[in-house]
Amino acid sequence: MASLNIPESKKNRVVILGGGFGGLTLAKKLSSREFQVVLVDKHNYHTFQPLLYQVATAGLEPDSIAYPLRKIFHKKQEFYFRVAEAKAVDEEKSELVTDRGNLRYDHLVLAMGSTTNFFGNENVERYAMPMKSLPEALNLRSLILQNFEASLLTDDLKERERLMNYVIVGGGPTGVELAGAIAELKTHVLPEDYPDLDFRRMTIHLLEASPRLLNGMSDKSGDQAVKGLEKLGVQVWTDTMVKDYDGETVITEDRKLPASTLIWAAGVKGNQLDGIPDASKERGRILVDEQCRIMGMKSVYAIGDVALMKQDSHPNGHPMVAPVAVQQGKLLAANLRRTIKGGELKTFSYFNKGSMATIGRNKAVVDVAGLHFKGFIAWLMWMFLHLMELVGFRNRIIALVNWMSSYFSYDKGIRLIIRPFSREERKVEDVHADVPSES
């Protein structure tokens, strides 16, 4: 079988699977004086996942939150990027098996991230909309707009209501931000676009299985998210789990919600790859030691969402969020250097920089260094930090122009159905879009 056409080098070869936050940080930190670096991803771009919800709600185009992976490494020597679908690790041969050929490694780092977890509910998986990748976010955008076009054309009031209702499952930052953004569409944008529709009929439900929203954040933040969302007209249901969904009615333990759109933001699980010993897996993630080495494997590491590292400070592992991936990427770069240059390996220590979520216009919550911020100031902090975290000057300017335009016009500019969504298409193309698979 063909190789991936990577020239052999005298340097140790580090193969990184996945160009998300963890893989990208690691690749940037590795020096080409010491290593030959090969990054493999099924997409040719890095996705800034925290803003996917804005792509889904017509606020941003993909180019603001995606960045071409090749461009990041223009100036680097001995760096190679390949678009390929990873299939397995062949530990015996020290090779990563992909659909485009096998790739020998000296060090292999699994940074393939996570995908939507439907917790085995097949009906939900069939009918609900996930939002973990750009194609999925674009599908959701198309579907939202298609729903309103279809509402206009039906005389069946029940059907119209179903088309205008949204149920979002999962009260984490993604669910909260999405519910807020859809509520703002309802308030500011859609009534002007569809003067014939009665938007009092449109309801937005946010369902959360636990007793509160924003579980990773302070109680204050959770409370303010509920208040803020309810003010925007969102119906928040805590202690509520989805039992079933047939594409028309969401069934929970004590109620039935008619809705042709169910957005699933209730959980993620690590992406899978063959060749990892079963003993090294737990709850869909890969067990690593405190140096990110996969238990029971040699020269194979895992970082970010896919890695499960139990530490005294975090006996159940770290949260599946970008900062953990970034910090593990940095640690591993230093440790790989020590592995070949000598020196004691460093142990991971998670520094929680705080967390934030935006609820709507002028409304956000921020917990940082024991302090809590809310309202306009929190919203400015949220905007500033997200802008700074976007990769590339152009991306920042484009996002800023879009945000300023939306802010002053009370409008979202990108209400375009470029690729109409159909459930059939999703089944083929986009479910598990984040699992390394053929591009």
Added chain:
Amino acid sequence: MASLNIPESKKNRVVILGGGFGGLTLAKKLSSREFQVVLVDKHNYHTFQPLLYQVATAGLEPDSIAYPLRKIFHKKQEFYFRVAEAKAVDEEKSELVTDRGNLRYDHLVLAMGSTTNFFGNENVERYAMPMKSLPEALNLRSLILQNFEASLLTDDLKERERLMNYVIVGGGPTGVELAGAIAELKTHVLPEDYPDLDFRRMTIHLLEASPRLLNGMSDKSGDQAVKGLEKLGVQVWTDTMVKDYDGETVITEDRKLPASTLIWAAGVKGNQLDGIPDASKERGRILVDEQCRIMGMKSVYAIGDVALMKQDSHPNGHPMVAPVAVQQGKLLAANLRRTIKGGELKTFSYFNKGSMATIGRNKAVVDVAGLHFKGFIAWLMWMFLHLMELVGFRNRIIALVNWMSSYFSYDKGIRLIIRPFSREERKVEDVHADVPSES
């Protein structure tokens, strides 16, 4: 069958099929004091087609050149927009037949534009890439990027060359601008992205059946286009027609060009609709009188690319370009008013505002009012006019930011393969994407 849910009004109802340059101008000019206006399009957006080539070559995202049709009419009373696929005119019942129901009209205006004309060459239609709609432009962008990723992975030098070659057919503005943009990718962007590839192996061919480029423009413009493109490394072949293409080799009368990508910009034809008398059709267009009334029909009009109006000044009809559509839209708005208010109908008179084409960085040609401009000044004129013609302030700013960023960085920011292209997918979704069909 369901109707399109348009309430009846005392006013005359004008149904406009197509939200392109002609339909949009007409709709904007009609006053809601005199008419009820219903615009029907299979897309929910207007496409600024002259910049499609920039979407295809990673310079702009769709949102810069598309504008939500609903947004244009926010302030208008008695205006309705429906996303639907038109099937036929039922002249007896005075109804437009669509996939979402029938629509009664007092006046029906066909403004459904044109689609790619393959002149009956089925192999070319099967394997070539058209570029007349946003989905088609996005497909082309994906394919161009996929080609280079695939080039990296093959050891077969012939296959690699084929993947790196581009044949563009059609020496009009679209073909010229596309050839120039791909040549600039070759010069400034791709070598940095793909340092492993030898870009001397990449060739770009522009084929034109007639003896010169830019046939609608002055001889000077045609000559300068050839010179400019050749300077960028494009091989220009005039008097050259494509005889066949199998997806791997383009066959002309006297040569074979290996290329896995053939872009077809060689011609357009009017979109079709059932119910038009055969006697009123000629060369795929609909014959109209000098007031845009379709010959042999009552209260049915055609404007823009789909209309064929023979005048003494233009015995073979007008060119299929945006200004004709815009001017016919304006004329018809005035004539429809006269039809109900009384007064003599006006006759169409085409005012040629001049034409322009960009060749590359700092290079364009402009013919206007008997004057000819070239080089940097022409390029500035081209940019300014295209910016001004974009609908919406946000769109202009976003396009400007992208152009300035590209200009100063010698880069194109949007090298993202969001939806990988496959020929199978195109067959289903995108061929004839401009024919009103299901959205």
